Amino acid sequence: MTIKFDELLGQFHAYLASVDDALVREAVARIGWDMPARAMKPHPLGCLRHLDRAAELAPMTAKPLVQALARQRNDLHWGQTYSEADFGKDFIDNYGWLEMFGTRGHFANSEVAAGLLILGPEIVYPDHHHIAEEIYIPLAGGTEWRMGEGGFRNRQAGEVVHHASNVNHAMRTGKEPLLALYIWRGGPLAQKSTITGTATQGRN
Numbered sequence: 001m002t003i004k005f006d007e008l009l010g011q012f013h014a015y016l017a018s019v020d021d022a023l024v025r026e027a028v029a030r031i032g033w034d035m036p037a038r039a040m041k042p043h044p045l046g047c048l049r050h051l052d053r054a055a056e057l058a059p060m061t062a063k064p065l066v067q068a069l070a071r072q073r074n075d076l077h078w079g080q081t082y083s084e085a086d087f088g089k090d091f092i093d094n095y096g097w098l099e100m101f102g103t104r105g106h107f108a109n110s111e112v113a114a115g116l117l118i119l120g121p122e123i124v125y126p127d128h129h130h131i132a133e134e135i136y137i138p139l140a141g142g143t144e145w146r147m148g149e150g151g152f153r154n155r156q157a158g159e160v161v162h163h164a165s166n167v168n169h170a171m172r173t174g175k176e177p178l179l180a181l182y183i184w185r186g187g188p189l190a191q192k193s194t195i196t197g198t199a200t201q202g203r204n
């Protein structure tokens with residue numbers, strides 16, 4: 001089991017190393033990639049049904065990572081920070097994340113957390129903020145992202161989206177699900193975000 005997850009971490013690292021972006025290069029260089037593995041119980045979630053489509057949508061450079069993730073989905077420990085009371089049942093049935101490494105992930109790292117987020121189709125992840133700085137790389141196109149006072153912007157697969165510390169941000173999916181890679185650093189790595197938006201935001 002641990003050997004499989006070593007391979008997954010290797011694919012995660014290899015994909016990030018292929019991203020041609022100064023912010024990502026700097027983040028990747030700072031990460032100590034020789035991290036101790038943690039024993040984690042499998043914890044699958046309903047949102048994992050979107051991973052087959054996510055593997056089809058992933059850009060060529062991300063396919064090895066996403067296919068390995070899809071294959072091993074049921075052995076991994078998936079989490080949810082929110083509950084139905086926060087954003088409703090539809091959101092909870094279509095949302096989940098995997099922490100590859102961090103203070104609670106499959107590999108231990110106290111400086112930086114990183115992993116993968118799943119959102120199903122037609123989902124709004126409302127305005128929220130947190131102290132940690134966040135770098136997202138959507139691995140599917142057709143999703144919209146906003147930060148601060150700006151409006152929603154369509155982002156392509158492989159684009160780098162940077163959320164500064166404590167600045168509100170939101171995202172919403174269209175007809176397809178979203179799998180996105182994230183990196184959190186410079187703040188409490190397991191903090192629940194402060195919510196400022198609602199699940200109907202942006203739908204009018």
Ligand SMILES: [Fe+2]
Binds near residue numbers: 163169
């Ligand atoms: Fe965030």
